[in-house]
Amino acid sequence: MDYKEQLIAFFKDVDARCILGLSIDCVIFGFYDNQLKVLLLRWKQSDEWGLPGGFIYKKESVDVAAQRILEERTGIKELFLQQFHTFGEEVRYNRAEISRKLNWPDNSTRLWPDRTVSIGYFALVDFMKVTPTADFLTDEYRWLDVEKLPPLLFDHNHIIEVALKTLRVQLSWQPVGYNLLPEKFTMPELQRLYETILNRPLDPRNFSKKMRALGIIERLEEQRKGGAFKSPYLFRFDKEKYKKALQEGHLSFS
Amino acid sequence: MDYKEQLIAFFKDVDARCILGLSIDCVIFGFYDNQLKVLLLRWKQSDEWGLPGGFIYKKESVDVAAQRILEERTGIKELFLQQFHTFGEEVRYNRAEISRKLNWPDNSTRLWPDRTVSIGYFALVDFMKVTPTADFLTDEYRWLDVEKLPPLLFDHNHIIEVALKTLRVQLSWQPVGYNLLPEKFTMPELQRLYETILNRPLDPRNFSKKMRALGIIERLEEQRKGGAFKSPYLFRFDKEKYKKALQEGHLSFS
DNA sequence: ACTGAATATGTATTAAATACATAAAGCTTA
DNA sequence: TAAGCTTTATGTATTTAATACATATTCAGT
Structure with missing residues (x-):
């Protein structure tokens, strides 16, 4: 055929x-x-x-x-x-x-x-x-x-x-951005993702504070080695806490 | 037939x-x-x-x-x-x-x-x-x-x-609630509308402050007479300002 | 003129968002 | 192996927004 x-x-x-x-x-x-x-x-x-x-x-x-x-x-x-x-x-x-x-x-x-x-x-x-x-x-x-x-x-x-x-x-309503990243990711990676989607720069200190305050990611002991510079910590998305937060309607992000 | x-x-x-x-x-x-x-x-x-x-x-x-x-x-x-x-x-x-x-x-x-x-x-x-x-x-x-x-x-x-x-x-994102009211409405009416949709009580002082701060309603000189009590002021929705605010993305309401 | 039920409004407190600068890490290369 | 370069990590002060809260005013009805 x-x-x-x-x-x-x-x-x-x-x-x-x-x-x-x-x-x-x-x-x-x-x-x-x-x-x-x-x-x-x-x-x-x-x-x-x-x-x-x-x-x-x-x-x-x-x-x-x-x-x-x-x-x-x-x-x-x-x-x-x-x-x-x-x-x-x-x-x-x-x-x-x-x-x-x-x-x-x-x-x-x-x-x-x-x-x-x-x-x-x-x-x-x-x-x-x-x-x-x-x-x-x-x-x-x-x-x-x-x-x-x-x-x-x-x-x-x-x-x-x-x-x-x-x-x-x-x-800006819920942190769906996680879904675009691999299981383990660094804070700068997450920030760049948000910056890209929202199309504006974000302050790293405030961003980190906010993301961590949401309580749905956990920092691992592990760091990403091999980069040319200071090794960043890896984070992981906590699906359980995310679901719970969603149900309770606590999530919003701007 | x-x-x-x-x-x-x-x-x-x-x-x-x-x-x-x-x-x-x-x-x-x-x-x-x-x-x-x-x-x-x-x-x-x-x-x-x-x-x-x-x-x-x-x-x-x-x-x-x-x-x-x-x-x-x-x-x-x-x-x-x-x-x-x-x-x-x-x-x-x-x-x-x-x-x-x-x-x-x-x-x-x-x-x-x-x-x-x-x-x-x-x-x-x-x-x-x-x-x-x-x-x-x-x-x-x-x-x-x-x-x-x-x-x-x-x-x-x-x-x-x-x-x-x-x-x-x-x-909670934009004040669509206006569309449910007649052209002229009072602040308590608007508040009750929001309370009904959101299904929770709101504080009248904060509500009024917030709605007026949005800058898209105007208070008229006119008051609603004939009610049994203190006559409330009438407000009107300013469509022009609303559109402008929407375009500039200023509107959010929680 | 007194009563009752709704309207109108201001301030103090708390929480959240924003602005901002420097030290530490790890590879490179001199 | 020390200096340099680039990225990461982080804290505090300020501003803005959200919340909590109470009283005087109006007007119809009596």
Whole structure:
């Protein structure tokens, strides 16, 4: 089977098994090289980038579908995943244009409805734990800096903007930022993460004070050796205390 | 045409003109008698209550559809309306059960998909400006106290809970509460609104100080006469300043 | 004019956010 | 092996915001 035949078979399958006219788009955030990244994919046989997404099985909740899609693409099971907005503009894409850009055989590739409503989820993942797995629709996965995105397919630039805005609000509300770091991290790493997401510098003394006052991270005896300079202490996120604090509504961060 | 015929015709029309498997549910909040109310409807020929909702035309954005549905039902054009969550559980209702409860002719009333994903919007309206307009599907509209809701159809109790939670968070973030009051209101009225939504008492001196410090309401010379006691001053919401403050991100309220 | 029930308001206290500077560590290289 | 460079770690004073709290005023009704 060549690509075109595969495509046709794939969409036939999707149209049979999935809800029509409804999709999921995932904004997967990672943090690396002091920059906030989004995991994007390049469509087969094209130079077009877009968000990983997928469809919802007829017998599957939307949340479960989002989890499934993420797992398929990142290999990660446990992650911070949250619905943030549903995109229901009348015109979110031009079917013919998409077909052309993606080198799809013709408009009849599938029973595409004229429009698709898409439910947006964003995920916060530990960059290092992700092994993006391309499927036959995808040539390549790449982490791109959120500040330097090319024009993406569909309304994906807009979706990422909304996700980012939501992330910023949430960050000032609860310390979701942990999810972007490895299990053990240093205080400066955490600070740079916050600085990156909030897009402003923070004072190291005040930051450290505040984070530690939240009582949901613990400092380990261990230090990170091998850096060129003074060895920083490692910290670990205390999930138990975090959950407890969340339930009691004590968490807010500005 | 009797009701059953009307129903069949109606759903035939919906199925032809609207997106299948996707709906909108509106949680319309109002404030009256020192209580937060939700506008609910009683379905024709039944004792079952539920949220007003509707479907999205094939050529209509979801936001516009929500506005349209609200306007149809409340007569209000300008209102605070916001998408808050999309409900995509696999099982949100039992088609047979609903048909039975609503005395619909049989399961073939329409080409109902086995499931419907619903996009939730909530609206904040000035109770007094609303004239609920029943359509042929509806026997009655009624404002019910959010704290004393009967079991509703579908997952509507759940939807209201999520809306309420969102409203509380938003209230502590920006003073959306104005939208629930008439153009001119007194400080104690505003305070009781906040107390009701946040479900806790507030100190009148601190409350007044804080609200006035936000700089988005103005005290009028006018006082409300005729009450049995000391006449309270009237205040008015300054939309211009509010917008400006929002843009500059100055607004937060806890 | 007296009563009752709500309105209006100021100050002191506490807690949180902010501003700010220096010493210590660890690798590099001279 | 000492000096240098860069990063980490940390405390205190100041400002701002949140909280706690009590009394005089108004006006309809009697």
